[in-house]
Amino acid sequence: MKGSARSRSVRDVAAHAGVSVGTVSNVLNRPDAVAPATRARVQRAIAELGFVPNESARQLRGGHSRTIGLVVLDVGNPFFTDVAKGVEDAVTEAGLTVILCDSAEQVEREYRYLDLLEAQRVKGVLITPVEGVSKRLRALRQHDIPVVLVDRFASTRNVCSVSVDDVYGGELAAAHLVEQGHRRIAFVGGPFGLKQVQDRYDGARRIVLRAGLPEAALVMVEVPALTFQSGLAAGARIAEMTPGDRPTAAFCANDLLAVGLLQEMTRRSLRAPDDLAIVGYDDIVFAAAAAVPLSSVRQPREQLGRAAAELLLEEATDGANHRHRRLVFEPDLVVRDSSDLSVAARPAAPLDALADGTRAAAGNEETGGSVETDRGA
Amino acid sequence: MKGSARSRSVRDVAAHAGVSVGTVSNVLNRPDAVAPATRARVQRAIAELGFVPNESARQLRGGHSRTIGLVVLDVGNPFFTDVAKGVEDAVTEAGLTVILCDSAEQVEREYRYLDLLEAQRVKGVLITPVEGVSKRLRALRQHDIPVVLVDRFASTRNVCSVSVDDVYGGELAAAHLVEQGHRRIAFVGGPFGLKQVQDRYDGARRIVLRAGLPEAALVMVEVPALTFQSGLAAGARIAEMTPGDRPTAAFCANDLLAVGLLQEMTRRSLRAPDDLAIVGYDDIVFAAAAAVPLSSVRQPREQLGRAAAELLLEEATDGANHRHRRLVFEPDLVVRDSSDLSVAARPAAPLDALADGTRAAAGNEETGGSVETDRGA
DNA sequence: AGGTGGTTTTGAAACGTGTCATCTAGTAGC
DNA sequence: GCTACTAGATGACACGTTTCAAAACCACCT
Numbered sequence: 001m002k003g004s005a006r007s008r009s010v011r012d013v014a015a016h017a018g019v020s021v022g023t024v025s026n027v028l029n030r031p032d033a034v035a036p037a038t039r040a041r042v043q044r045a046i047a048e049l050g051f052v053p054n055e056s057a058r059q060l061r062g063g064h065s066r067t068i069g070l071v072v073l074d075v076g077n078p079f080f081t082d083v084a085k086g087v088e089d090a091v092t093e094a095g096l097t098v099i100l101c102d103s104a105e106q107v108e109r110e111y112r113y114l115d116l117l118e119a120q121r122v123k124g125v126l127i128t129p130v131e132g133v134s135k136r137l138r139a140l141r142q143h144d145i146p147v148v149l150v151d152r153f154a155s156t157r158n159v160c161s162v163s164v165d166d167v168y169g170g171e172l173a174a175a176h177l178v179e180q181g182h183r184r185i186a187f188v189g190g191p192f193g194l195k196q197v198q199d200r201y202d203g204a205r206r207i208v209l210r211a212g213l214p215e216a217a218l219v220m221v222e223v224p225a226l227t228f229q230s231g232l233a234a235g236a237r238i239a240e241m242t243p244g245d246r247p248t249a250a251f252c253a254n255d256l257l258a259v260g261l262l263q264e265m266t267r268r269s270l271r272a273p274d275d276l277a278i279v280g281y282d283d284i285v286f287a288a289a290a291a292v293p294l295s296s297v298r299q300p301r302e303q304l305g306r307a308a309a310e311l312l313l314e315e316a317t318d319g320a321n322h323r324h325r326r327l328v329f330e331p332d333l334v335v336r337d338s339s340d341l342s343v344a345a346r347p348a349a350p351l352d353a354l355a356d357g358t359r360a361a362a363g364n365e366e367t368g369g370s371v372e373t374d375r376g377a
Numbered sequence: 378m379k380g381s382a383r384s385r386s387v388r389d390v391a392a393h394a395g396v397s398v399g400t401v402s403n404v405l406n407r408p409d410a411v412a413p414a415t416r417a418r419v420q421r422a423i424a425e426l427g428f429v430p431n432e433s434a435r436q437l438r439g440g441h442s443r444t445i446g447l448v449v450l451d452v453g454n455p456f457f458t459d460v461a462k463g464v465e466d467a468v469t470e471a472g473l474t475v476i477l478c479d480s481a482e483q484v485e486r487e488y489r490y491l492d493l494l495e496a497q498r499v500k501g502v503l504i505t506p507v508e509g510v511s512k513r514l515r516a517l518r519q520h521d522i523p524v525v526l527v528d529r530f531a532s533t534r535n536v537c538s539v540s541v542d543d544v545y546g547g548e549l550a551a552a553h554l555v556e557q558g559h560r561r562i563a564f565v566g567g568p569f570g571l572k573q574v575q576d577r578y579d580g581a582r583r584i585v586l587r588a589g590l591p592e593a594a595l596v597m598v599e600v601p602a603l604t605f606q607s608g609l610a611a612g613a614r615i616a617e618m619t620p621g622d623r624p625t626a627a628f629c630a631n632d633l634l635a636v637g638l639l640q641e642m643t644r645r646s647l648r649a650p651d652d653l654a655i656v657g658y659d660d661i662v663f664a665a666a667a668a669v670p671l672s673s674v675r676q677p678r679e680q681l682g683r684a685a686a687e688l689l690l691e692e693a694t695d696g697a698n699h700r701h702r703r704l705v706f707e708p709d710l711v712v713r714d715s716s717d718l719s720v721a722a723r724p725a726a727p728l729d730a731l732a733d734g735t736r737a738a739a740g741n742e743e744t745g746g747s748v749e750t751d752r753g754a
Numbered sequence: 755a756g757g758t759g760g761t762t763t764t765g766a767a768a769c770g771t772g773t774c775a776t777c778t779a780g781t782a783g784c
Numbered sequence: 785g786c787t788a789c790t791a792g793a794t795g796a797c798a799c800g801t802t803t804c805a806a807a808a809c810c811a812c813c814t
Contacts, residue, residue, distance in 0.1 A: 007498070007520055009800055020764045025802055035762060050516065055496040056442065057800035059433035060769050075461060075477075081453045088479065097493060100452075100477045102465065116474060119432040121384070139427060143384055228666050259666050266668050289605050289636050291643050291668030386770055397794045402772055412792060434770035437799050 008051040017045035028053060059121060067097045068312060069117035071110060071127040072150075075102040078284055079301055080128075083150060086305025087126060094313055096123065103130055111136050118145060124312040126150050126305075133159065146315040146322075150308045154326050160315060162308040162327045166196050169297040169331040170203020173251045173279045174218075176295070176333055178211050180341055182249040182277060188234045188261065189253025190222040197226070197253050200281060204251055219247045226253060231260020238276065239268050248277065249339070255280035255287050258294055262338070266291055277339040293336035300329050385428040394422035405430060436498060444474045445689060446494035448487060448504040449527075452479040455661055456678055457505075460527065463682025464503060471690055473500065480507055488513050495522060501689040503527050503682075510536065523692040523699075527685045531703050537692060539685040539704045543573050546674040546708040547580020550628045550656045551595075553672070553710055555588050557718050559626040559654060565611045565638060566630030567599040574603070574630050577658060581628055596624045603630060608637020615653065616645050625654065626716070632657035632664050635671055639715070643668055654716040670713035677706050 010028075014021045019042060026034045027042040034042075045051075059065040070087050072080040084100055091098050099117065103110040107130050114136055117125055124146040129137060133149070133156075141147050147159055154161035177185050187204055189197045208218045221237060223230035234257060238246060252258040258280030265276055272278050272292045280287055283298035307327055315322045387405075391398045396419060403411045404419040411419075422428075436442040447464050449457040461477055468475050476494065480487035484507050491513055494502055501523040506514060510526070510533075518524050524536055531538035554562050564581055566574045585595045598614060600607035611634060615623060629635040635657030642653055649655050649669045657664055660675035684704055692699045 010802095011800080021801085022764055022766095022803085023762085026763085029802075033762080038762080050520065052492065052495045052520070054437070054498060054800050055493075056433045056436035056498060057769090058802075060431070060437050060771085061800080061802045063769070065433065075452070076455065076458045078453065081458070084452060085479075097476075099474075102462075115429065116432075118429045121431060121433060143427065143429070256666075259663070263666060263668060286636070286663045286666075289633075289640060289663075291640060293640075387772095388770080398771085399773085399794055400792085403793085406772075410792080415792080431770050434799090435772075437769090437801085438771045438773085440799075 007054075008049045010051070010053070012049055013042065013045045013051050016049060017042045063121070064123055065121050066095070067099055067120060067122050068309070069099050069101060069113070069120075069122045069125045069127075070150075071101045071103055071113055071117075071125065071129075073103055073105050073128050073130065075100065079151075079282060079299070082301035083305035083308075086302035086307075087309045088305075089302070090306040090309035090313075096313075105130050107131060107134075114140060118143065123316045124148070126308050126312055128152060146312055148308050148312045148315070151304065153328065154324075157324055157326075160311045160324050160326065162304055162311065162329070164299045164304065164329045164331055166199035166331075167203040167206070169281065169299070170200035170205075170251070171207050172203075172331065172333040173200075173281070173297055174204035174207035176335065177249045177251060177277060177279060177339065178207060178213070180249070180277060180339065182247075183213060184217055184219060184245075184247040184249070186219045186221045186234075186238055186247040186250040187253075188221045188223060188231070188238075188250050188257050189226070190224060190230075192222070194226075200251075200253050219245075221250070223257065226256055228256045228260040231257040231262075232264045233260075235261040235264025235268075239265065239270060248275075249273075250276055250278050252278065252280045255282045255284045255294065255296055258296070258338075259286065259290055262290055262292060262294065272338045273341055277341070279333075279339050283334055287334075288336065290338070292338045295336045295339040296334055297331050298334050299331045304329060384431075385426045387428070387430070389426055390419065390422045390428050393426055394419045440498075441500055442498050443472070444476055444497060444499050445686070446476050446478060446490070446497075446499045446502045446504075447527075448478045448480055448490055448494075448502065448506075450480055450482050450505050450507065452477065456528075456659060456676070459678035460682035460685075463679035463684075464686045465682075466679070467683040467686035467690075473690075482507050484508060484511075491517060495520065498522075500693050501525070503685050503689055505529060523689055525685050525689045525692070528681065530705065531701075534701055534703075537688045537701045537703065539681055539688065539706070541676045541681065541706045541708055543576035543708075544580040544583070546658065546676075547577035547582075547628070548584050549580075549708065549710040550577075550658070550674055551581035551584035553712065554626045554628060554654060554656060554716065555584060555590070557626070557654060557716065559624075560590060561594055561596060561622075561624040561626070563596045563598045563611075563615055563624040563627040564630075565598045565600060565608070565615075565627050565634050566603070567601060567607075569599070571603075577628075577630050596622075598627070600634065603633055605633045605637040608634040608639075609641045610637075612638040612641025612645075616642065616647060625652075626650075627653055627655050629655065629657045632659045632661045632671065632673055635673070635715075636663065636667055639667055639669060639671065649715045650718055654718070656710075656716050660711055664711075665713065667715070669715045672713045672716040673711050674708050675711050676708045681706060 010021050010024045014024045019038060023034060023038060024042055027039050031039060068091055070084060072084065074080060088098050101113040103113060110130050118140060122145065125140060126148050128150045129152065137147060149159060149161035151163055152161055153163045174185065187201055189201060192198050205218055209215065221234050223234050238250065250261060252261060258278050262272060262278060265272060270276060278294060280294050280296040283296040287294040287296045311325065387398050387401045391401045396415060400411060400415060401419055404416050408416060445468055447461060449461065451457060465475050478490040480490060487507050495517060499522065502517060503525050505527045506529065514524060526536060526538035528540055529538055530540045551562065562585065564578055566578060569575050582595055586592065598611050600611050615627065627638060629638060635655050639649060639655060642649060647653060655671065657671050657673040660673040664671040664673045688702065
């Protein structure tokens with residue numbers, strides 16, 4: 001009773017139902033075009049034989065697959081898994097499938113996956129490229145496979161892109177800290193070769209100057225990488241500054257830095273936000289779960305993925321007469337204890353309130369930032 | 378100069394190189410079977426035309442795809458992304474591809490993906506099923522598509538599985554706490570409908586009894602879910618126990634609980650490990666980054682994925698005469714500050730040491746647990 | 755009865771590849 | 785110069801589906 005015969009084909013179904021293959025195909029793809037009685041008979045045959053259509057044959061015949069590719073820099077990074085969820089949702093609604101690829105920030109791996117996706121004749125590719133728009137990527141487009149850049153602002157107008165305004169994110173964080181009365185604010189981040197780091201810094205700087213503060217009000221604490229370890233080191237450097245020089249707040253270029261910074265401060269018996277207010281960036285899951293719940297700039301990640309997918313599908317449908325667009329989303333700021341001086345007194349807040357705070361922030365997720373579209377020439 | 382013609386086929390290449398299609402096919406699949414000169418000519422033609430073989434046609438002809446499916450419960454969960462990496466590595470080495478699917482713990486989604494994978498005629502499926510081995514899953518196997526259970530111990534001998542010994546994990550955690558001198562230990566976990574929770578509890582219980590302690594030495598703190606929120610609540614309950622009843626240590630069924638517990642203790646000015654030693658489970662990234670670096674039981678995740686993939690490929694190759702196996706891996710314990718009384722005095726440990734500690738733990742990752750195989754009848 | 759218009763059904767062709775039996779040409783042996 | 789052999793190249797066929805022009809059927813009207 002084991003090892004059933006090879007898988008059934010549309011021909012088997014046709015024979016079993018006493019119709020032609022064309023009819024079976026119609027039942028599958030345009031059910032209304034076939035008489036109810038026949039349709040029922042065919043469907044029963046399908047069920048009885050356990051027939052599952054062969055997608056490869058479909059693709060071959062159709063010329064293109066019902067699949068799109070998503071190439072990210074790191075599947076382990078929650079940013080990308082959230083983006084992937086958004087993509088997945090949008091694509092599934094359209095009746096298509098996603099192949100998720102992890103380039104691990106290695107160009108060779110990226111290329112390997114692009115080869116693979118092209119071999120699969122995917123309907124399109126969503127990608128956060130390791131290093132800009134490479135020749136390989138351009139080749140894809142020349143082979144009529146649409147490409148949309150994710151979390152990157154296209155430098156040219158001949159490709160769609162979806163990104164988040166990092167300058168504005170920096171502005172949000174800095175404005176919040178200035179409003180809280182801080183007059184010396186550390187910027188913890190690096191390397192400045194990363195556009196995101198530079199943008200977030202620029203935003204913060206703009207706000208500080210606009211507030212009429214001297215340039216030195218923004219204290220640069222440069223670190224070699226956006227890691228937890230660097231956060232620890234930055235914490236040590238800030239803690240060891242002389243009281244007069246030491247900033248009263250820190251804006252970290254991402255949450256890992258902020259968490260490291262916080263751990264180091266805690267270890268030295270300095271408290272947030274009293275001794276140092278902290279704002280991170282990315283709003284990772286553990287921002288809310290940190291020793292002191294961490295304020296952070298949140299990017300509309302799922303929305304980013306969804307928008308990218310929709311743009312891609314649009315391009316895949318419109319074909320040649322498609323206008324490329326560059327969508328820029330706005331992040332928003334989630335204020336929690338680490339930068340909120342009103343909780344500095346630290347009243348024994350009832351547990352419920354704390355739980356509610358977290359939940360409210362999560363619920364907010366759906367609202368996302370407004371969209372600024374930019375139609376290509 | 379835009380929109381190049383439709384994609385090139387093997388026939389175009391043949392024409393361009395002045396050979397037959399069969400020869401082009403040979404160059405692609407059995408290069409040694411074709412004369413060096415001809416081979417070079419064909420390869421040049423391939424490059425010049427930008428030819429990329431059509432995978433659908435290959436699959437159709439070959440009868441099966443060069444792809445395997447991996448269905449996980451949540452792509453956002455680091456456990457699964459790590460497992461996915463292991464799978465990916467092993468599968469890529471074999472020259473195949475992975476389609477990663479997220480069932481989001483919903484049966485309908487799981488079925489939808491299984492349909493999809495079957496339609497793709499994947500070579501095999503790795504899955505952590507939402508609820509046991511369903512009919513749908515058995516149907517897959519009857520259609521000659523091998524299945525390997527991931528992070529589940531197969532209840533029957535007719536399917537391969539790869540899992541981690543949770544009872545042993547519980548033993549490790551409890552044994553460590555008992556060794557540290559604790560005589561009242563809380564078990565924080567739930568719901569007990571989850572096998573993992575039950576197993577981890579059983580392991581802890583076994584150790585407590587074996588140590589000659591009374592059954593009451595293991596204090597049950599049951600929670601409704603393995604979440605951060607539940608951790609906060611558990612922290613409140615433990616903190617409010619009368620000093621005589623209050624345990625001096627807590628073993629949490631996962632790290633989220635432990636992190637929540639830790640935050641609540643911190644908020645109440647209780648310290649770890651002095652007031653309460655804490656051991657978590659899973660060793661998520663932020664275990665090391667918590668306010669107090671968290672001890673945790675680590676599962677060999679990548680290894681789990683790799684083993685599962687290898688088992689699947691083995692089954693796909695061997696065919697009918699394949700012996701199903703159930704592999705069980707052993708987790709190991711990573712001791713950090715949260716349960717290490719020797720650091721309770723909290724000497725101003727130099728930053729370097731702390732950094733090294735984390736790195737050493739990470740380096741350990743490769744060793745993994747030993748494997749216990751169990752050959753099917 | 756024959757014609758008309760509409761709804762269903764049919765079956766052959768095509769998609770791009772791998773396979774394999776067959777053919778070709780070159781070489782060595784005598 | 786003939787045979788026997790081998791390495792290399794060939795090309796028709798099959799894989800499972802969709803498409804589409806044509807055929808078949810049916811009901812209704814004249």
